[in-house]
Amino acid sequence: MHTIYLVDDEVNLNRVLVKYLEQEGWQVKSFTSGEAAASAIIEKPDLWILDIMLPDVDGFQLIKRIKAHDETTPVIFISARDEDIDKIIGLEMGSDDYIAKPFLPRELVIRVKKILARTYVTPKTGVIRYGDYTIYPEKRIIEENGQEIDLTSKEYDLLILFATQIGTPMSREQILISVWGDDYFGSDRVVDDLVRRVRKKLSKLELETIYGIGYRLVAA
């Protein structure tokens, strides 16, 4: 689940936007002042939505501090003033998108979805962290506190499948197709076996069995 931090001093709009964003299942925290938002930068939300005009610390200063803290955090600007828009577009503010007031809340939701998709659909490139484990998908390596753990190829396939779908239950059918391919005709039970092996090697991985459904990796 993604966390989104919203900064806007118009309390009404703020409240509405929070409602819409939460409707999508995101965890939202909202701020009405730039100063309050600034002190939350260390909490590293997955995305920021910033109004430019704020009573104290304005959006431009905020984005600088956000990006200074973590260059990759996506930011969406919202603003009413045309000159601001020009500034956002013209300068290299590092903003990932902007939206001019007035706008429909669902328009904002659409943009957030796009950006999150762009940022998180490609976890293949980055590393995945899960508790003490660090997974390097492209290298097919998993470390526990820097100590590499040996996995066989199927074990690794399974790990990646779950690690990229944390929280989502996977049926044996889905697992078979993903790990063995759709031309496998043996028994379902090999999945149990593979799960057993992975559990044994990665004891801190919460691979939960969902009776009658399949398995799921519980969020760390």
Added chain:
Amino acid sequence: MHTIYLVDDEVNLNRVLVKYLEQEGWQVKSFTSGEAAASAIIEKPDLWILDIMLPDVDGFQLIKRIKAHDETTPVIFISARDEDIDKIIGLEMGSDDYIAKPFLPRELVIRVKKILARTYVTPKTGVIRYGDYTIYPEKRIIEENGQEIDLTSKEYDLLILFATQIGTPMSREQILISVWGDDYFGSDRVVDDLVRRVRKKLSKLELETIYGIGYRLVAA
């Protein structure tokens, strides 16, 4: 089939729009006054189309009452005045779309289609909120104030059935088919049992029994 309620006091436009909407196979009811429309809110159409300028109760008041009755009902505004449009977009009107007069009827039809598709085709993507509960259908998870509650697979199937059909009474027959499949030949009584178990685990879920009929999930 979807039911659409249209509110516009211009009788000519009203008639034309009804024709176009019915052309799509939707069941349309039209009103020329806000008061008449207001008393039809309890009929829960799938979508409302509201003109803002009405002789008596205006569109803004109407949407408040519609959303108060059921937060999720989609609403499309139509209006001629620019200032209205600004109001719709900017403020927390909860409108799902708007369209400025004059417009082509088929433009309206397109927007209605989009919204219906969004609302009904993808109930799986969004989360469902019911009082303190948050349901993540695709993850087969339900949380009460962030605290996950364990459900068995049939219990979850039942929950989803009701949660996606809030307010609609379901017969035992329907529940059997939906949860057990149409090839189940045991007794009806298992439904009672399942309902009992779900009630026990989710005590704040208002699963009302309708004597002689079945059960219904009362809106939170």
Added chain:
DNA sequence: TGATTCTCCCATAATTTTGCGGAAATCCTT
């Protein structure tokens, strides 16, 4: 080729969920 590892499968045990009978409680009708 031989040794080692990996994968698959089977049988059995352990676990979880579900079904069912009957009694108690509740609801509706008269």
Added chain:
DNA sequence: AAGGATTTCCGCAAAATTATGGGAGAATCA
């Protein structure tokens, strides 16, 4: 308020699903 129908509740047994240990065959690698 009584009586019949319906629903709820309870606990246990049956059924379904999953975990586990062990062994055979396949693949891999030196």
